[in-house]
Amino acid sequence: MVIINNNSEDAEFDEILERDFTSVFRHGYITVEGVTMPKRFEDLKNNIRNWNVREDDVWICSFPKTGTTWTQEMVWMIMNNLDVVGGQANLGHRSPFLEVSALFDYREFKKENKDFQPPPFIDDSLEFVKHQSLKGPLCLKTHLPWALLPKEIQDNTKSPKIIYVTRNPKDTCISYFNHSRLMEGYRGNFEDYCRLFLAGKLPFAPFWNHVLPFWERRNHPNILFLKYEEMVKDLPAIIRKVADFLEKPLSDDQVEVLSSHLSFESMKKNPAVNYEMVVSLNRKYNLIHCEGSFMRSGKVGDYKAKMSPEVICKFDEWTKEHTEGLDLFD
Numbered sequence: 001m002v003i004i005n006n007n008s009e010d011a012e013f014d015e016i017l018e019r020d021f022t023s024v025f026r027h028g029y030i031t032v033e034g035v036t037m038p039k040r041f042e043d044l045k046n047n048i049r050n051w052n053v054r055e056d057d058v059w060i061c062s063f064p065k066t067g068t069t070w071t072q073e074m075v076w077m078i079m080n081n082l083d084v085v086g087g088q089a090n091l092g093h094r095s096p097f098l099e100v101s102a103l104f105d106y107r108e109f110k111k112e113n114k115d116f117q118p119p120p121f122i123d124d125s126l127e128f129v130k131h132q133s134l135k136g137p138l139c140l141k142t143h144l145p146w147a148l149l150p151k152e153i154q155d156n157t158k159s160p161k162i163i164y165v166t167r168n169p170k171d172t173c174i175s176y177f178n179h180s181r182l183m184e185g186y187r188g189n190f191e192d193y194c195r196l197f198l199a200g201k202l203p204f205a206p207f208w209n210h211v212l213p214f215w216e217r218r219n220h221p222n223i224l225f226l227k228y229e230e231m232v233k234d235l236p237a238i239i240r241k242v243a244d245f246l247e248k249p250l251s252d253d254q255v256e257v258l259s260s261h262l263s264f265e266s267m268k269k270n271p272a273v274n275y276e277m278v279v280s281l282n283r284k285y286n287l288i289h290c291e292g293s294f295m296r297s298g299k300v301g302d303y304k305a306k307m308s309p310e311v312i313c314k315f316d317e318w319t320k321e322h323t324e325g326l327d328l329f330d
């Protein structure tokens with residue numbers, strides 16, 4: 001058994017976060033219900049807990065970097081009869097990210113940089129979602145774990161359709177490292193990042209506390225549980241499964257069209273889904289100092305080239321400890 005957490009390690013992780021993962025738009029971290037969150041979440045959490053959930057919204061829930069954007073685009077397309085013209089609008093508008101304001105606290109930065117205009121769906125995401133809700137049912141994105149979802153979902157007073165997507169944690173960690181550097185200003189090294197990941201000291205972590213509550217509910221009629229690896233292996237089959245779950249079955253031709261639209265190559269060059277506008281904004285204002293893109297590799301098993309054998313071993317032991325007998329990941 002790998003012991004990852006003790007008090008002195010906790011203090012060290014807090015130091016790493018403070019030193020390498022704070023910035024002009026990230027002022028520190030809090031723990032809510034055992035979940036690591038940026039401090040700004042404090043201002044949002046009660047509003048989210050008391051959120052007025054609508055039965056006809058679709059919730060796309062995931063730990064970061066597990067295939068959320070891919071699933072969002074699939075769900076939005078299916079819910080909107082494969083409207084490729086409407087689909088040219090930014091995904092952040094079409095499928096808003098409920099708590100994204102917690103990740104990017106631009107309030108101070110805006111005061112000092114009068115010309116800085118963050119996308120409205122990031123700046124005040126709860127207001128944005130409320131506003132978009134007036135237009136009709138939403139395909140909502142959230143990275144919140146079960147314990148931080150609205151009360152009405154947790155106590156089953158409301159049961160909107162929920163699609164949960166997950167991915168093997170080693171690839172998730174590599175992808176999250178790229179994302180944290182590119183989008184959220186992480187300045188530390190990969191080794192420390194892996195330790196933070198395993199210790200549950202990154203936003204929305206711990207990983208298993210995120211995945212397992214949805215896995216346990218995977219047979220609830222309003223919940224569909226997907227795996228990134230299965231999407232890579234047989235995308236048309238997953239598209240059919242999702243379309244049936246959403247009660248919007250597709251013809252074979254439509255499945256083919258959507259498979260092609262959702263291919264990695266197509267998504268990588270689609271400005272509506274590849275978040276290049278956020279990356280460019282970060283670069284323009286010197287908020288990040290690294291190369292890369294949001295659509296990075298789109299592969300399964302990429303960790304083999306990036307993680308040391310020791311770190312792989314730690315991840316494997318930790319995975320075994322949490323998932324023994326569950327048939328969740330190989």
Ligand code: PPS
Pocket residue numbers: 062063064065066067068069070171174175176178179262263264265267294295296297298299302
């Ligand atoms: S986020 O920021 O948490 O919403 O990120 P998320 O969308 O969950 O995950 C991003 C990773 O998903 C990959 N991706 C894809 N892989 C294969 N095919 C398609 N079409 C696709 N679209 C997105 C994306 O490249 C990120 O993974 P990595 O491993 O970094 O490439």
